[in-house]
Amino acid sequence: MPLIPIDWLGTHVELPADLTPQQLAASLVRVGLEEEAIHPAEVTGPVVVGRVLTRQAKEQSNGKVINYCRVDVGVHNDSPGTGKEPSELPSRGIICGAHNFDAGDYVVVSLPGAVLPGGFEISARKTYGHISDGMICSARELGIGEDHAGIIVLAKADDAAAIAALPEPGSDALPLLGVAGETLEINITPDRGYCFSMRGVAREYHHATGAVFTDPGLAENLPTPLPAATPDGFPVVVEDDAPIRGRHGCDRFVTRVVRGVDPQAQSPKWMRDRLTQAGMRPISLIVDATNYVMLDLGQPLHAYDLDKVVGPLVVRRARDGEHLVTLDDVDRTLDPEDLLITDCSGGHGARVLGLAGTMGGADTEITSATTNVLIEAAHFDAVSVARTARRHKLPSEASKRFEREVDPLVAPVAAQAVVDLLVQYGGGVAGTEVTDYCEITLPEATEFPLSEVERLTGLRVESERIVEILTDIGCGVAAGASQGVVTVTPPSWRPDLVASAHFVEEVARIIGYDNIDSLLPQAPAGRGLTTRQRQRRDIMRTLAEQGWVQSLSYPFISTASLDKQGISADDTRRLAIRLKNPLQEEAPYMRTSLLDSLLDTARLNVSRGNPVVAVCEDGVVTHPLGLAQAEQPGVGERPSDAQIAALLEAIPRQPHHIAGVACGPVTEERAGLQAIVWDWRDAIEAVKTAARTIGVELAVSADERAPWHPGRCGKLTLSGDANSDAVIGWAGELAPAVCKAFDLPARSIAFELDADALCAARGSTEVQVEPVFTNPVAKEDIALVVDEGVTAAELEATIRDAAGEYLEDLRLFDVYTGEQVPDGKKSLAFALRLRADHTLSAEETARVRKRVIKQAAKRFNAELRA
Known part of the structure; x- marks a missing residue:
């Protein structure tokens, strides 16, 4: 980041004679720049x-x-x-x-x-x-x-x-x-590229203190008049036939010629001192002049040995297989996205002279014998330069500035400044030929309601003061279409000012963030968690009370996890989104099920010797089904409302799921006590209990779905209808092959719920707590003989409907086949607990029993088992 020599800064803005780096840093921080470090003097003492x-x-x-x-x-x-x-x-x-x-x-x-x-x-x-x-x-x-x-x-x-x-x-x-004492180094954020120059920093010091500022980037402040472009200027051709995201790589290219420069001429001492203090090594007059002007005005420049260049210069994208030896003596293989400066040695645009905005090549570099100089001052696209610099790992002083945007209007001024230095100190003669290819687009005017300043910051600022601040930072301000609205045109060096909020930020930072009062917001305080957040927390708390431990697993997976779960090739869970830049190449996909990563969590715990594993997770999964591709908008302007809407439509659905995996004993074997091991019924009951916490009853029916055991997998639905499409999830015992693939003990269990669907079924109404009755309970046991194809869940739902409001609890306690039960039949025995706001009579209990038997017989041809 740039070092700021105070004496150099003082050539553009009035500074106190005794200004210290600490005081300078405090002033610049006040207007939003960042102090990186204050470097101690390299030479101290007498x-x-x-x-x-x-x-x-x-x-x-x-x-x-x-x-x-x-x-x-x-x-x-x-x-x-x-x-x-x-x-x-x-x-x-x-x-x-x-x-x-x-x-x-x-x-x-x-x-x-x-x-x-x-x-x-x-x-x-x-x-x-x-x-x-x-x-x-x-x-x-x-x-x-x-x-x-x-x-x-x-x-x-x-x-x-x-x-x-x-x-x-x-x-x-x-x-x-010219030996520097303590030197301030500042940090430049991406939106403040103009501060990569003494010009920009001097402007900011002016904003912070009100000191008189003279802009060296204006033509009227040059020691010699700025000449206009001439027909005989050194020819330049821009042929960018592959712009990145619609933005051409070069929209301005200025060239100047200086002949007869004394190759032995040294840079003046003041220039060498300033370059050294700014962290650059003086090399020769020609190179030092371009570096000095770049540091002063923020415009990167490049000097060519004119006698080695064959015109015209051609600005184009690289071709496959092209190479360039850059000034650092590295042979670089070029990418078709790289923007190049070429000349016509060997054909039109045949010889590569440099990477545009990044680094020049060795063929036309300045040497100790150079006397005739071609000066380039161009404006290159920030995105193009940034991508090239990163691709080639070449963060040059030029690329650091171009990728943060450079003032497109300062190019001819910077070129003239170099010409003046070479003429004055090198004895050169300025050529009359001037090239200025200019296709720049200046920032557009924006309607700015002055009331936005108070609305967004709370600062009450007079309209005249707001206009004065915007004008001082370089904006053009004109009356708007209505009262209290002005039209603001940002200056050429501030491409980051594109919306009203940006102008509000400028007003706030110039007035001073420390002048914004700390006030409590007038809006009412928030209500905390949303209903669904509270419901998911209730579910997770219930699972924790049952012995499950909440975990947070890695959300990215590999296809190996799907293979180990036995998920078929046509299963929609394999339609996972692949990340372009995954954190790990081994796990490039976004998970479509929590079990994709939770099974690995269980495996890790088992491998570390944990005797009891019961982990659960509340997280999101990604479902890309039915998504339309959205065109990626360009970076040159704000996306339209239609583009934003299309982008939102292209975002995949990411519902919340809740899942769990358990294995090993629930309780270990102890003296006189046998170990209790997790089984498939624990998985189903954990889910039903958790759902009941938020007031939702789930029905269970047999199903087959990987990764569960085909005969021990329960489908969870929102109603007693086993054929309901409202599937909430699955629970049961993992298939033996899955346990083996993940190195889990046999008969491990797992469940997964769609938490969003479960919470949506509950809605946002508060759960009504059942009254606590002190009257005695009435118990009834009913054993019903039904066909083997009738599930316990279907029969349970029928019993609940028939029992009515007196039913407090219903539990399946026996499944029997054998003697006294015909072939093809089974006996399902349920325990009913009945209670009311009064003591139930024997007649009332008998009527409930009769309704249950009658309804079961009607629907399933059930018979009461004697």
Whole structure:
């Protein structure tokens, strides 16, 4: 993230003379920027201006010549006759191995206590027969250059003008060298790309403090007039025949030409200092000029060796099999989605010069022999650049800016700024040919009701103040179609401002979030959980009371889980949605049943030696049946209402299910007690009890469905009709093959319910609690002989209907076939508990019994077993 040199920032906005990085950070944070870090100075302690008084060259035994110098360091001098190595001169004695200076020259001296880059601490030490009480520094030792052959000479002894411009010996030398002290680093969020420049940060400081701001991105603030495009400009052809999501990769391309640049010309010291403070390494005048303008204005630029480029430049997408050696000497295989800059060496658009907005190629790079320069300042699509940078793992300084959007209007200004620098410091001649391919689309005007500020923030702001703020951030503001509404046109550098809420946010941040009062909302407090949420919690609590432990399993599965459950190929549960970017390649599908993942949870617990496993889960499953494909909208504008509606229709249904898996003993064997093991009846009863918690009675009928045992699987429905389509779920014993596949004990049980369907059957009305009667209960046992095909659930439903309001509880306690029961028949014995608000008489009990027998005989030809 960008480093902010304060002196550079001060060229665009008025800053206090004593502004610290901490104060700058506080001001920028106030308007929404983020402080990443404040980096300590690499050079600390006394680094001062010194004047060499004497220089004695002494040849050593190894042939090396060392200079012993007495250096005047002003207030840091040792008095005559004092110090670690006394002298009659007020000075300090320092050993130096360089030879590019003489007595009388002004140099840079680091005194004991100073710390140089790399943590190198300066101290007085004995060397070459003398005590060196400090160090005369080179550029490399101070971290401001690569020169280590000689020390830094601030002024020669005979250069009176240079000496006059220097402070007295002993003064702090760091400001003269451009060595940064503490430096602020800020974090740039994706919507604030314009702050990837000194221009943008200076603007934000102006918003925070009201300091006077001069926009360097405006043509009128350039030192030379901005020329118009000319017919003879360097030819550029844009041929983007594969735009990403409807957005063309390049909508502006400016070129300028500078000839006769001195290849030996160095960047001015102030430029090198600023680049270093901003975290970039100075390279050469041409490269430094493009980097400097990019950091200053936020517009990435690229310089080509004009003599190596064969026009026209062609902007196009890559072709299969193309390669490019980028400036970092990496041979990259290109993707057809990559946007390229090419030239016509070898044919139209045949040679690839660079990845647009990301990095240039080696063929036309600037070298130490380059004299004629072609400057590119373009505007590339943010999505295209971002995808290319990520694909090639190439997060360059250019791509960081383009993927956050760059001001499309600043390109010609940035190109002119580079031209001016090369002419002024490189002796070049600006070419008159100017190219400006421009197909940009500026932000559209938006109707903005001024009342939205108070509605969304609670701030009462005068209309004039709102208009003033919007104008100050660069928006165009005009009267709207009605009273209290204005038409706002965002500035070119703020493509993120597209809706009223964005303008409200701008007003709030400029006024200051700390000025928004903390008030309790006037709206009534919420009512907590929804009815269905409460119902699902009631069900899960009931299961927990029966010994089931709630778990949370991984919602993504593999087809292996479906195979192990024995789910057939034509089962709709196999129509699972596959994720494009799964967290694990082994589990790329969204589950269609909770058992898909819950069985693995049970397996894991069994494998870890847990003796009793009874896990349940309340979660969502995904059913993609009957969905229509929706076209993915582009990223250049807000989707229309029709597109949003189509997207919502394409979202798969995700109902809540509740499932459980149990195995092992319910209670372990103990002295005098046998172990009690889970069986299929426990699964069914757990489900019926849980449903009864929310006031829903479930009926059970035999069924066959994977992964359950064909003969021990119960289908759960909402009514006593075994043929009802209102299926809530299934419960029973898992098939032996499934137990084996998941490494579970034999006769493990499982259930799964559609919780949404179950809760919908209950509705939102409150459960009516049955009154508690203190009158005695009347008990009746009835054994009915029916055909073997009649299920207990069907007969139970008939008995409930016939028994009427006196029935308190009904329980099947015996199923018998054998003697006294004809072949093809079975006996089902039920225990009835009857109670009323009065003591039931024998006649009332007999009438209930008679109704039950009569109704069972009518429907199932049932006979009372003697």
